[in-house]
Amino acid sequence: MEYLKVLKEIFIDGERYMYILKGLRFSVGVTLVAAILGVMLGILAALMRISNFHPFKKSKDKKLRDFNPLEWLAIFYTDLIRGTPAVVQLMVLANIVFAGFRDMPVFLIASLSFGINSGAYVCEIIRAGIEGLDKGQMEAARALGMPYSVAMKEIIIPQAIKKILPALVSEFITLLKETSIVGFIGGVDLLRSANIITSQTYRGVEPLIAVGIIYLIMTGLFTKLMRKVEKGMKISD
């Protein structure tokens, strides 16, 4: 009973739980915007990677003939993002790229940074999903006389989605947890709200555990939803 009083002191007094609620809103908001941006960027980059665009087809040099600038750009993007820590990307965006925009809200910078970050991973997930399919599927479709676009739409993409969705959800779970680094650029997210409560109450453990549980509940909901979707898709397999 004593301990309940302590908890009340930490979270209820001075309406400190509001920090957590605001932090929660920030974290979920950034994750949502970043996820949408990430999927859009990811699809775009994946399309670029599987594209068949060879502007120098007629060149004499074999390397130049096979050069696909769209693919090159997409590879550069994914390698750059996947090869550097998200914190570095976030700091570069906030302190260098948008250094001149003092009024730009942290929320926007964070969403943009995580969206760009997530896009690279989503690209790889989509590409792996499409390229991981049996080559025979495309061949069979083409051999029946279907144009590439029809074969993609009717045969490849419906099958690839089944492989892509589970990986995509786990990417969003990672994204949600990764947003906890926005404290570096002054964003007040879930984790940062715990720090604020600690600084006011001198209690370090409880706020951390509290936000940990909230993260766990959110990712748990995600996972549960995903299992349902997966089950639904297995029926036609």
Added chain:
Amino acid sequence: MIKIKNLYKSYGKLEVLKDISVDINKGEVIAVIGPSGSGKSTFLRCLNKLEEPTKGSIFIQGKDLMDDKTDINKIRENVGMVFQHFNLFPHKTVLENLTLAPMKIKNMNKEEIEKKAYYLLDKVGLKDKANSYPNQLSGGQKQRIAIARALAMDPSVILFDEPTSALDPEMIKEVLDVMRALALEGMTMIVVTHEMGFAKSVADRVFFMDQGTILEDSSPDIIFNNPTHERTKEFLNKVLNR
């Protein structure tokens, strides 16, 4: 119906097909035999441009496959293909496997296409599987569906790429029976196969391929009983006297 002249195909430095010239007439059943790596499958896959030939010419019903202006999709509508690993569409029912391509490409109404699909399923003896998914079928059944799928486009020639090589021994006969029936109906067929019995009894002509060329092109009777080339003899010896 099919005219092939000086066909070459190479991957980098590796020449897989070397100077193949051959004519195939309407209604003929051709069995293509030979050791693995001799270019049989590549030859077959050049005929609907799943492989791009390096040089040479292929004419199918007067249309030049090597001409960039030729719509390859139109040619493929007319040239069916059956694969070693069936390649049915796992996310579609058996019926949808048959109707999808005609529905998307041909200007026919749905009822007509489905009626035809049921007729073809009946023909391969699998009418009751119309609403099953491919993974609920045995290998032999899958391959019969794959043949029906090719037939649904009303092709004038069908290419078979080792259609029985991935099947359990028990299931080979049911697929060969369907092919035999097709041959009797006068379908033009080019069959890459290791089934020598089938080649002997059904084919009008047998191509023996070795190292990227058609070494011998004669009637099954001559190939199996009195081959001209030492290499053919050697191959048949190995295959038939197991």
